[in-house]
Amino acid sequence: MHLQAEKLLFSSHGSRWKRSLMPIHTLYCTSCNGCSDIANTNKSFPAKNGNSFTITTPLYYVNAAPHLGSAYPTVAADAIARFQRMMGRDVRFITGTDEHGEKIATAAARRDMTPQEHCDDIVASYKHLWEKLDISYDAFVRTTSAAHESLVKAVVHRVAAKGDIYAADYTGWYCVDCEEFKDEGELLEGRRCATHLKPCRWHAETNYFFRLSKYQSDIESLLRSDESSSAPSPSPSATSSSLVMPHARRNEVSIFVTKGLKDFSISRANVDWGVPMPDIGIQIPGSKKDSVEGLQTDSSHSEKGVTDSGRGKEAQQTVYVWFDALVGYLSGLLQCPPLSSATAAPTSSSPSTSADIAHVLAAHGWPADVHVVGKDILRFHALYWPAMLLSAGLPPPRAVFSHGFLTKDGFKMGKSLGNVVDPKALVEAYGADAVRFYLLRENVFGQDGDFSEVALRRAAGTVLANGIGNTLQRSVAILDRSFGGCFPVDSDSLDANAPLRIAAEAAGAAAMAAYQEFRFHDALEAVMKLCAATNAYLDNQEPWKKIKEDESSKAAAGQTLTYVCEAIRIVAVMMHPTTPALSERVFEQLGLSSKEWRWEGVQWGGIQKGSAFPSPSPVFRRIECEMVTMPPAELVSIAQGKTRERKGRDGGVKKEGEGKGKRGGSKEGAKGVTEGQVRKEGESREKGARKEKRSKKEDENVEILDGTEEK
Incomplete structure (x- = not known):
C-alpha cells in the first residue's frame, strides 16, 4: 500500500499500525501483532496487468562462486524474458542471491572474512558473470539487504497472525552443509550425510514451525488444476495452466503430496547469520542451547534500539534460510517500478491489508508467471512457497518450471574428478553467444543434460x-x-x-x-x-x-x-x-x-532498396582458442582410477600406483571399466542418496526435510 511516511493509520483495535522499515507498504498492529483483518486470507486476489510477465531464477546460494549449474538456468530465464519483451510484454526479470545461514558463516570464517564481506565478494562474481553472459535482469535481490529483511519480518507476522506458526522442540542429527536435520535412517555409515558425505552432529533445539499440513487441500487443488489441463505445452502464458512443469516433475510432486504434507521448521536456534525472528507473541518453551562452532556474528542484523533481553527468547532464533529466500522474489519485484498500466494502490485509513498488499504486488507484476528452478529445489517452490503465500494472503505463482542437471562429458561434475566447469572461463574463451547458444541448443530444457x-x-x-x-x-x-x-x-x-x-x-x-x-x-x-x-x-x-x-x-x-x-x-x-x-x-x-x-x-521484407551498410566485418569469429576444460579422454581415465581406488578400499587387491586419479593416465590403465559403467555407478549412488525418508516424530505433522534440496 503506497502511504506517506508521516501518515498515521490505526487498526480495528484503535492501536497505531507499525510501519516496516522499507517501501513494502506493509503494516501490522502493535497491539496484537496482527489483526483479524490481516489474518483474513482472501483468495479472490486482484488481477495484475494482463500484458505483464514476471520471471525469476533461483536466488543463488553464495557459499561459493557461480558455476555452470547456476549459469544454465539464468541463460534460459534470460532467453524467456527477452522473447516476452519481443512479444510486447511488460517484463520483470528477477534474479539474486541467498546469503544467510550457518554454511555461509562457516565459509566466511574459512576465508578469514566476516559473513558480509564473504557475501559481497561472491555477489560481485555473480554480477560480473551475468554481465559477461548478457543477462538482462530487471532486479538483483540480496537477502542481506535491509529492505528484504523488513519484508521477511512482515511476512512472518502475517503468517503468524493467521495462526500458522507454532513452537516445537526437535532433537536429531544435523548436517551443517545442508543446514538441516536428518532422519537417522537416511544417514550413511558413521552417521554421514548422504549428500555431503560428512559426519552429522547431534543437535537439540526449539524452533518455530509452519503449518504446511493445513494447506494440504489447497495444494491438492492447485495440482488438480494441473492434471485437468489438456494442454501438453509447458507455456504458462499461452497454452497451459500448469503450476508444475514439465509433466514428469508434476507427477513427482503429486506423488509426494499424496503421502501427506508435514509442517516444517522456519527458524533456527543459535544461527546468528540470518534474519532475526521477530516477536510474534509466541514464546519458545524451554529453549535449549547447544554450541554451534565456526559462526561469526554481524551486529547489522540486530534490531536497532532493542536489546537482546528486550526481544525475549525469540532473539535466539533466526528465520530459516528457505523461508527467508523465497520471500526474496517479492522483495526483488518491489525493486522494480510499478507496471506502466498499474492502477493506484488503495490508501484507505482502514486497510484490509491482505487485499492492499496484494494490490501493491499486483501493481508490480505479482504473481510470478514462472519460477525457473532446479529439480532439487522444486518441492520448496511448488509446495511450501504457495502455502506460505496463501497463508500471507497473497496469490501463488502461476508456474514453476523445473530444469534438470548438467553433467560434464557424461560424468557428474565434482572437485574429486577435477571436472567442474567455470562459466567465466568459457565466456572469456568463446564469448557469451557461443556459450548461450550451446546451452540452449544442445540440451532439452526440463531434462538432465550434458556439457x-x-x-x-x-x-x-x-x-x-x-x-x-x-x-x-x-x-x-x-x-x-x-x-x-x-x-x-x-x-x-x-x-x-x-x-x-x-x-x-x-x-x-x-x-x-x-x-x-x-x-x-x-x-x-x-x-x-x-x-x-x-x-x-x-x-x-x-x-x-x-x-x-x-x-x-x-x-x-x-x-x-x-x-x-x-x-x-x-x-x-x-x-x-x-x-x-x-x-x-x-x-x-x-x-x-x-x-x-x-x-x-x-516477417519477410525488412531490407529496403538503396539502404547502405558498413564495410564487411566478421559478426562471429572462428574458434581458434585452446580447450579450457578437461578433455573427455582424461576425464574417463580419472573416473576409472577413482572406481578402482574405491574397490581397493572395499577390500579388493590394489596394485601399487593404481587409482591415484592422475590426469593423462595411460590407455592400458583404463581397460576393464567403460565410460558407461562409471556413469551408471555414479547414477546409482546418487539415486540411493536421494531416497526420501520420513522422521518418526511425536507430532506426526512435523517433517524433517530431505537435505538434498537444502542450501
Missing part, C-alpha cells in the same frame, strides 16, 4: 561462424564491391511463393511456438533449418559467377544476395533471445537499427 566443450566448439563453428557469420560476410562483401555498399532491390520483391521465403515464414512460426513453450532446442532447430535453406539457395544461385557476366546477370546476382541478407536478418531476429549480441552485430552489418527488438521482425 561437452567439444560439442560447444562444433555447434558454434557450424551454426554461428559458418551458417550465419560466413554466409553474411560472403554476401555483403560481394554487394559492397559490386553495388557500392547498398542493397540493389527491396527484399520484399522476392515472390511470395519462393522456397526461401516460405522457409523463412515456416521457421519464424516454428521458433515462436517453441520459445513460448520453453523448447529452446526446437526454436534453434528452426533457425538451423533456415540457415541451411539459405546456404542451399546461395550455392544454387552462384551469384559470385553471375556478377561477372552481363548486366542482367549482375542484377539477378544482386537480388539473390539481397534475399540471402534478408534471410539472415530474420535469423538474427529469431536468435535474439538466445544470442543477443550476435543479433545486434548482424543488424549493424546490415545497416539496420537494433534499438527495439520485436518478434514481428521475422
Whole structure:
C-alpha cells in the first residue's frame, strides 16, 4: 500500500499500525501483532496487468562462486524474458542471491572474512558473470539487504497472525552443509550425510514451525488444476495452466503430496547469520542451547534500539534460510517500478491489508508467471512457497518450471574428478553467444543434460561462424564491391511463393511456438533449418559467377544476395533471445537499427532498396582458442582410477600406483571399466542418496526435510 511516511493509520483495535522499515507498504498492529483483518486470507486476489510477465531464477546460494549449474538456468530465464519483451510484454526479470545461514558463516570464517564481506565478494562474481553472459535482469535481490529483511519480518507476522506458526522442540542429527536435520535412517555409515558425505552432529533445539499440513487441500487443488489441463505445452502464458512443469516433475510432486504434507521448521536456534525472528507473541518453551562452532556474528542484523533481553527468547532464533529466500522474489519485484498500466494502490485509513498488499504486488507484476528452478529445489517452490503465500494472503505463482542437471562429458561434475566447469572461463574463451547458444541448443530444457566443450566448439563453428557469420560476410562483401555498399532491390520483391521465403515464414512460426513453450532446442532447430535453406539457395544461385557476366546477370546476382541478407536478418531476429549480441552485430552489418527488438521482425521484407551498410566485418569469429576444460579422454581415465581406488578400499587387491586419479593416465590403465559403467555407478549412488525418508516424530505433522534440496 503506497502511504506517506508521516501518515498515521490505526487498526480495528484503535492501536497505531507499525510501519516496516522499507517501501513494502506493509503494516501490522502493535497491539496484537496482527489483526483479524490481516489474518483474513482472501483468495479472490486482484488481477495484475494482463500484458505483464514476471520471471525469476533461483536466488543463488553464495557459499561459493557461480558455476555452470547456476549459469544454465539464468541463460534460459534470460532467453524467456527477452522473447516476452519481443512479444510486447511488460517484463520483470528477477534474479539474486541467498546469503544467510550457518554454511555461509562457516565459509566466511574459512576465508578469514566476516559473513558480509564473504557475501559481497561472491555477489560481485555473480554480477560480473551475468554481465559477461548478457543477462538482462530487471532486479538483483540480496537477502542481506535491509529492505528484504523488513519484508521477511512482515511476512512472518502475517503468517503468524493467521495462526500458522507454532513452537516445537526437535532433537536429531544435523548436517551443517545442508543446514538441516536428518532422519537417522537416511544417514550413511558413521552417521554421514548422504549428500555431503560428512559426519552429522547431534543437535537439540526449539524452533518455530509452519503449518504446511493445513494447506494440504489447497495444494491438492492447485495440482488438480494441473492434471485437468489438456494442454501438453509447458507455456504458462499461452497454452497451459500448469503450476508444475514439465509433466514428469508434476507427477513427482503429486506423488509426494499424496503421502501427506508435514509442517516444517522456519527458524533456527543459535544461527546468528540470518534474519532475526521477530516477536510474534509466541514464546519458545524451554529453549535449549547447544554450541554451534565456526559462526561469526554481524551486529547489522540486530534490531536497532532493542536489546537482546528486550526481544525475549525469540532473539535466539533466526528465520530459516528457505523461508527467508523465497520471500526474496517479492522483495526483488518491489525493486522494480510499478507496471506502466498499474492502477493506484488503495490508501484507505482502514486497510484490509491482505487485499492492499496484494494490490501493491499486483501493481508490480505479482504473481510470478514462472519460477525457473532446479529439480532439487522444486518441492520448496511448488509446495511450501504457495502455502506460505496463501497463508500471507497473497496469490501463488502461476508456474514453476523445473530444469534438470548438467553433467560434464557424461560424468557428474565434482572437485574429486577435477571436472567442474567455470562459466567465466568459457565466456572469456568463446564469448557469451557461443556459450548461450550451446546451452540452449544442445540440451532439452526440463531434462538432465550434458556439457561437452567439444560439442560447444562444433555447434558454434557450424551454426554461428559458418551458417550465419560466413554466409553474411560472403554476401555483403560481394554487394559492397559490386553495388557500392547498398542493397540493389527491396527484399520484399522476392515472390511470395519462393522456397526461401516460405522457409523463412515456416521457421519464424516454428521458433515462436517453441520459445513460448520453453523448447529452446526446437526454436534453434528452426533457425538451423533456415540457415541451411539459405546456404542451399546461395550455392544454387552462384551469384559470385553471375556478377561477372552481363548486366542482367549482375542484377539477378544482386537480388539473390539481397534475399540471402534478408534471410539472415530474420535469423538474427529469431536468435535474439538466445544470442543477443550476435543479433545486434548482424543488424549493424546490415545497416539496420537494433534499438527495439520485436518478434514481428521475422516477417519477410525488412531490407529496403538503396539502404547502405558498413564495410564487411566478421559478426562471429572462428574458434581458434585452446580447450579450457578437461578433455573427455582424461576425464574417463580419472573416473576409472577413482572406481578402482574405491574397490581397493572395499577390500579388493590394489596394485601399487593404481587409482591415484592422475590426469593423462595411460590407455592400458583404463581397460576393464567403460565410460558407461562409471556413469551408471555414479547414477546409482546418487539415486540411493536421494531416497526420501520420513522422521518418526511425536507430532506426526512435523517433517524433517530431505537435505538434498537444502542450501
